[in-house]
Amino acid sequence: MPLNDQDIRALTYLAGRCRPTGAPRWDDAGIAAAIAKVRHLHLADVALSVIRAADDAKAQTPGVIANTSAPNWQERGTRPVAHEPFDPTTACDVCSLPAHRHTNNSGHEFVSVADATRTRTVRPKTRLPRTKETQP
Numbered sequence: 001m002p003l004n005d006q007d008i009r010a011l012t013y014l015a016g017r018c019r020p021t022g023a024p025r026w027d028d029a030g031i032a033a034a035i036a037k038v039r040h041l042h043l044a045d046v047a048l049s050v051i052r053a054a055d056d057a058k059a060q061t062p063g064v065i066a067n068t069s070a071p072n073w074q075e076r077g078t079r080p081v082a083h084e085p086f087d088p089t090t091a092c093d094v095c096s097l098p099a100h101r102h103t104n105n106s107g108h109e110f111v112s113v114a115d116a117t118r119t120r121t122v123r124p125k126t127r128l129p130r131t132k133e134t135q136p
C-alpha cells in the first residue's frame with residue numbers, strides 16, 4: 001500500500017521524535033521530502049525504514065530515508081510485487097524499469113525511452129552498387 005499525505009505527516013512526526021539525543025536534528029520539511037520520494041513503496045517497509053534511519057545517530061540528514069540501498073532498508077517484508085504494465089512514458093530505455101523503481105544499484109543512469117528515442121540517430125545504410133554499375 002503506497003503512502004498518502006497523512007502517512008507522510010505521521011512518519012515525519014515520528015522520525016523527528018525518534019532522533020537520538022545529541023544527534024543532528026532533522027527538519028520536518030527535509031524528512032517529508034525524503035519520505036515522499038519513496039511513497040510508492042509499501043507503507044510498512046517505509047515506516048520501518050524511517051524509524052531505523054531516524055534512530056541512527058550518525059545519519060546527518062533524512063536523505064538516507066530515500067536511499068533504498070542504505071542499511072535502514074535492508075530488512076524488508078516479503079510480499080508479491082504488483083504487476084506494473086510497461087509504460088513507455090516512464091520506462092528506462094536500458095532496463096525497462098519504471099523511473100520510480102530505478103535505484104543506485106541499477107548499474108546505470110536512468111534514460112527515459114522518450115529521451116533515448118529523441119537522441120537516437122539512425123543512419124541510413126550506404127546503398128550497394130547495382131550489378132550494372134559494377135561491370136565496365
Ligand SMILES: [Zn+2]
Nearest residue numbers: 092094095096
Ligand atoms: Zn535502467
